[in-house]
Amino acid sequence: MLALAALLGCSGKPAEPPGVPRLLITHTENLSGNPSLDGVARAISHLVRAQLSGSAALAVFEAGDATEAASRRASRIVRSWLELRGDRLSLHVNVRSAEGKTLEQCESSALAAEGPSPLGPEVLMGPDFKQRLGNAVASLEAGLIAPVQIIAVA
Numbered sequence: 001m002l003a004l005a006a007l008l009g010c011s012g013k014p015a016e017p018p019g020v021p022r023l024l025i026t027h028t029e030n031l032s033g034n035p036s037l038d039g040v041a042r043a044i045s046h047l048v049r050a051q052l053s054g055s056a057a058l059a060v061f062e063a064g065d066a067t068e069a070a071s072r073r074a075s076r077i078v079r080s081w082l083e084l085r086g087d088r089l090s091l092h093v094n095v096r097s098a099e100g101k102t103l104e105q106c107e108s109s110a111l112a113a114e115g116p117s118p119l120g121p122e123v124l125m126g127p128d129f130k131q132r133l134g135n136a137v138a139s140l141e142a143g144l145i146a147p148v149q150i151i152a153v154a
Helices: 002-007 033-050 126-142
Strands: 022-026 059-063 077-085 088-095 102-111
Touching: 022 033, 033 059, 033 077, 033 126
Parallel strands: 022 059, 022 077
Antiparallel strands: 077 088, 088 102
């Protein structure tokens, strides 16, 4: 019994304080019709979770979709998706309560240029960009790396 208590105490996960909102972040969906944005969509939810996980004011976890909300006792569900409308790429974010009430919704869009951006990572990183991005996403998923700072420019 003492060994079990020691193992539970050494699990590495701090106890969640009572009353802390539980935030479920679903995987960002790529609804753009452009498969080259699949890696970007996967990275968005991982980066958001990684940034919010350091907060003592939230309990953050990631799931494939909102069906896990009840089993994970989520109080908030964050869903996001990418869309391509003409020449604009949009990121939509919807935050709902566990009961399904929309609490916040926002959209951010930018021009979607034909081909790689002149200063985009696909140009700077060269022809191995897709493989490098895939490796970075896999490392994020495995917990081997974590973002230190994320800067978004509108």
